[in-house]
Amino acid sequence: MKIPVVFTFDKRIILGAAVTIKSLIDTAGKETSYDIYVYHPDIEEKDVKEFEKMLEGTNHTIRFEYISKERFKDAPINKGGSWTEIVYYRLLIPELLQEYDKVIYADTDVLFKGDLTDVFNTDISDYECAAVAMEPNNAEMICHKYFPENKNELTFISSFIVFNSKRMREEKFVQRMYKTIETFNTRLKFFDVDVLNITCDRIYALPYRYGVFQSLYYSDDWSDSYEYKFLKNVYTDDTLREEVKNVIMLHYAGKPGKPWRRKHIPSDYKECMDKIPEKLRRFTFRDIRKRFFSKV
Numbered sequence: 001m002k003i004p005v006v007f008t009f010d011k012r013i014i015l016g017a018a019v020t021i022k023s024l025i026d027t028a029g030k031e032t033s034y035d036i037y038v039y040h041p042d043i044e045e046k047d048v049k050e051f052e053k054m055l056e057g058t059n060h061t062i063r064f065e066y067i068s069k070e071r072f073k074d075a076p077i078n079k080g081g082s083w084t085e086i087v088y089y090r091l092l093i094p095e096l097l098q099e100y101d102k103v104i105y106a107d108t109d110v111l112f113k114g115d116l117t118d119v120f121n122t123d124i125s126d127y128e129c130a131a132v133a134m135e136p137n138n139a140e141m142i143c144h145k146y147f148p149e150n151k152n153e154l155t156f157i158s159s160f161i162v163f164n165s166k167r168m169r170e171e172k173f174v175q176r177m178y179k180t181i182e183t184f185n186t187r188l189k190f191f192d193v194d195v196l197n198i199t200c201d202r203i204y205a206l207p208y209r210y211g212v213f214q215s216l217y218y219s220d221d222w223s224d225s226y227e228y229k230f231l232k233n234v235y236t237d238d239t240l241r242e243e244v245k246n247v248i249m250l251h252y253a254g255k256p257g258k259p260w261r262r263k264h265i266p267s268d269y270k271e272c273m274d275k276i277p278e279k280l281r282r283f284t285f286r287d288i289r290k291r292f293f294s295k296v
């Protein structure tokens with residue numbers, strides 16, 4: 001079965017993206033064939049070739065396509081930080097991949113632990129997209145920013161999205177997305193997350209296994225987990241434990257930071273990292289600096 005999967009990243013996160021993509025293809029079922037698309041503003045051809053080499057001899061394909069940051073020149077960003085214009089690229093997917101009626105998007109600070117066929121086959125015909133719920137959408141939210149204009153019962157994270165692209169094209173999602181950015185602009189705090197939740201009022205809630213946070217995965221004691229403080233308002237403890245046990249996508253958001261920037265890299269992540277091409281296994285100055293000051 002062919003499944004289109006999109007990633008968006010720039011040259012600052014080559015290593016993390018390579019591990020993510022390697023874990024994706026290594027956990028694919030025998031009948032699964034991923035058509036991987038990468039939308040980027042600055043990936044060099046030499047790196048593209050290394051990614052292509054990584055997929056040689058597999059059932060999967062990869063294609064890199066340049067997208068200018070100018071498409072979001074008027075959108076708010078975190079200047080000098082991690083959240084640049086590229087965080088909005090995922091919201092262009094229905095427009096960019098018109099040959100597909102349904103498309104999966106995933107972040108590049110994740111490790112896949114299982115195949116995506118089941119989630120791709122989920123019936124979301126009555127919804128614009130599907131994502132993992134984080135917390136109730138109300139003024140008492142702990143992590144996310146509350147927008148009275150957001151009519152969803154829950155707030156959803158944008159790290160893993162199944163787009164009902166056909167429906168989103170019919171309902172002109174991309175045009176509506178740009179209107180949301182224009183209207184809310186400086187009020188946006190989590191940028192793409194806020195835009196997705198405000199623009200879409202029909203989001204299907206995926207099982208938590210498609211967005212398990214590292215703080216829950218690597219410890220049985222969740223008392224110090226910031227993420228648990230808001231997740232428990234959506235999921236029971238029994239549900240969370242079952243979903244963590246059956247994790248499909250492990251997300252390295254929150255403390256203690258990205259795994260490749262730690263002194264002691266988690267063994268499952270390190271095992272996958274050792275399998276990527278050596279030329280993609282390189283650390284940026286920012287990575288090195290964070291590893292130097294890492295306490296874990």
